[in-house]
Amino acid sequence: MPDINEYYAILEIKPGTPPEEIKLAYRNLVKAWHPDRFVDDPRQKQQAEEKIKKINEAYEYLKSYRPRASQTATNNTQSAWEKVEAQAELYYHRGVERAKQERYREALEDFSLAIFLKPDYADAYRYRGLVYSMLGRERKANADLRRVAELKRKWGTTTSTYAAPPRNPATAHSSKAPWTCVGTLRGHSDIVTAIAISPDGRTFATSSYDETVRLWQLSTGQQLRVFNGHGDQVYCVAISPDNRMIASGGADRNIKLWNLQTGQHIRTLGGWFVGHTDSVLSVAFHPDSKRLASGSADQTVRLWKLTTGKEIKTITGYSSAVTSVAISPNGRTLVTAGLEKAIKLRYMGSGRLIRSLRDRYKILAVAFSPNGKFFASAGSDHLIRLWELKSSRVLRLFRGHTDQVCSLAFSADGKTLISGSWDTTIKFWQVSTGREICTLNDHENRVLAVALCPEGRKLVSCSADQTIKIWWPTQEVNG
Numbered sequence: 001m002p003d004i005n006e007y008y009a010i011l012e013i014k015p016g017t018p019p020e021e022i023k024l025a026y027r028n029l030v031k032a033w034h035p036d037r038f039v040d041d042p043r044q045k046q047q048a049e050e051k052i053k054k055i056n057e058a059y060e061y062l063k064s065y066r067p068r069a070s071q072t073a074t075n076n077t078q079s080a081w082e083k084v085e086a087q088a089e090l091y092y093h094r095g096v097e098r099a100k101q102e103r104y105r106e107a108l109e110d111f112s113l114a115i116f117l118k119p120d121y122a123d124a125y126r127y128r129g130l131v132y133s134m135l136g137r138e139r140k141a142n143a144d145l146r147r148v149a150e151l152k153r154k155w156g157t158t159t160s161t162y163a164a165p166p167r168n169p170a171t172a173h174s175s176k177a178p179w180t181c182v183g184t185l186r187g188h189s190d191i192v193t194a195i196a197i198s199p200d201g202r203t204f205a206t207s208s209y210d211e212t213v214r215l216w217q218l219s220t221g222q223q224l225r226v227f228n229g230h231g232d233q234v235y236c237v238a239i240s241p242d243n244r245m246i247a248s249g250g251a252d253r254n255i256k257l258w259n260l261q262t263g264q265h266i267r268t269l270g271g272w273f274v275g276h277t278d279s280v281l282s283v284a285f286h287p288d289s290k291r292l293a294s295g296s297a298d299q300t301v302r303l304w305k306l307t308t309g310k311e312i313k314t315i316t317g318y319s320s321a322v323t324s325v326a327i328s329p330n331g332r333t334l335v336t337a338g339l340e341k342a343i344k345l346r347y348m349g350s351g352r353l354i355r356s357l358r359d360r361y362k363i364l365a366v367a368f369s370p371n372g373k374f375f376a377s378a379g380s381d382h383l384i385r386l387w388e389l390k391s392s393r394v395l396r397l398f399r400g401h402t403d404q405v406c407s408l409a410f411s412a413d414g415k416t417l418i419s420g421s422w423d424t425t426i427k428f429w430q431v432s433t434g435r436e437i438c439t440l441n442d443h444e445n446r447v448l449a450v451a452l453c454p455e456g457r458k459l460v461s462c463s464a465d466q467t468i469k470i471w472w473p474t475q476e477v478n479g
Contacts (some may be wrong), residue, residue, distance in 0.1 A: 059107065184467050329372040382421075424445060
């Protein structure tokens, strides 16, 4: 007869622990000792495999063990349905973990097994639908999401008692965050520096230290195209308002224009004897899609005519690198900022200075609100400032980041501001009050860019951890 106390010890629980606590202890130990966590250490992986065998053996015995024969029939015998439900839960949680590890095919198998055992398992349908969507299998994704809707009508809710486990203990609180990471893309082989979402919300472009620009389908995360041509790290990317062109700039001092639909290279702005003389750090299209502004480490801002590729104007007067340029929605005002610790407002047509707003810190990002009445700035002091364009007054400070902030994006209605920081977090802010709405923690290194799609239902972020993450509102993930 097996030593029951030894089984309790293996699961790190006391003798007589209730079945639900046994199940919880088992799940936690399986996560902690899963061999896939030790792929880089063969010796530790072997130990984990041996440990998992003991954990499984102990759980298989204890889950049906009853310590006293005098217990009632209800406590003596676990119903067949309870066993099936518990097994379905295990498959579901394993599927969630595999999906987060991008092991999508295996995750689909687990979700399908969970659904086979428990046909009304709404969470499994929902998560399987998300995975199908990430793989571009929209027909199957839609079928699963329709099933979730049917179950919601049938039961009045689609939330099961089984919540998806958090990615790590440090972010466990984010399970209630308004946004959920539904996919991690790893197409780039180096730091991902910038993101631009197309005006129609169907695609987005990214730039990277790996010297490429890549185009992705937003709904599925599928990589559509790789743009090669830069001879060095690429620092910035933008998509034209007419949805026809991509512009990218980088350490090779050039700005390249690409056809968004075909991927063909249109032209290069700059070269050995014209254009910027140092790295291009920021690009912004004019609302008419016929002009472009660029900021550079050569301490200049340049304006370009895109139909000819000719430089319209070189704007000097900067004492350090220009890290960010933004053009107002009406196309009349150019805001520039950089390492000289000043924000400069200029007339877009002439480049003439309207006013210079001095600061004590380096400015890494500027962004206009959709109505053009306000703009936000952020930088090395960890703060975000909301400015009124007309008066150039600071209306509000946003406090919460613990390292420099390098990316900003407004929602289409102008009510929400999103920021990305070197502290590895993404924060959502209420513009009217400066209140922090939520923090997203999934990146493992500096967050370098954030972008929100026009209809506001998808967020994309990129990081020095070489990943791109796609986020959906939690209410859409959870039905």
